[in-house]
Amino acid sequence: MAATNPILHQAGVIAYRILDGKVQVLLMTSRDTGRWIIPKGNINGRSTPSKAAEKEAYEEAGVRGTITSSIPLGIYTYFKQLGSGEAREAAVEVYLLRIREQLKKWPEKGERNLSWVSTKEAVDLVEEPGVVPLLRRPMEFEEALANPKRRFSDTQRARRSR
Template identity: 40%
Template sequence: MKVSLSRSFVKGDASWLQGLLGLFYKPARLQIAALCMRPGVTENEILLVSTRDTGRLILPKGWPESDKQDHETAATEAYEEAGVVGRADPCALGTFSSYKGRSDGSKLRTRVLVFKLQFEKQLSKFPELGQRQILWLPFSEAVDRANENNLKRFLRHHRAEIA
């Protein structure tokens, strides 16, 4: 009796397995964040904004924009969410894992690419005015008040470059 195996098994094609795993595993999506800093009395102050749905305190962040470099997107997010204008470093400070809440209650796993932004000014009118709480906090307090453990770890890890 001769047994024939499908070519996908013989050639090592595991597309069927990748399709099955796709039902259970979703790759991280990239978001771009602005780590806005300004001089404080004893240490630099960090900007945290609340999410619109749950009120968690996070960095201003959003999805990459195809017509902008990532550091430009970070500056755009700072402006849109908090009215902050400044110069974003073209080199990312680093990344951390996060989750993006969705309107259906589910969470989308994300990877957040963080760019430092040196504060120049804060405008009184901006696109998301009144939709978020905006807090400038001394570095140590910002770490305590941030509502994402991975963001807290990220800030602690990069303290020397921030505070």
């Protein structure tokens, strides 16, 4: 028997930048409750999850950047409240997006608040249980994100010593 309410497939990003050698994560508020969240939305048409994630980052937060890997950082599920009042389960593939540009104008400007925060602050501010472990992931390799050239040379050195 087919499911009457299939799971919604969504994509999102943990958008980050390096400022003064420290990683900062971009959070935004949801339109309905004002909770701190990450950019995310439905995967439409023939779009890949990573392209859909980039599109959501632009539309909702006005940022453009580079997805760091075609493999998602992780996946979480939640129940999305639809306009009809129905709650549907959604699975969100989350990608790491290194920001290269923050725009002055974007489709949802004025509908949300944005804030650049440390990874630790992001973990404290976000209440979505599935997102918090994903926000901790960049904390695990924060120095490598902030110093990509050093990371590469350290990796090369480690390979040569084997």
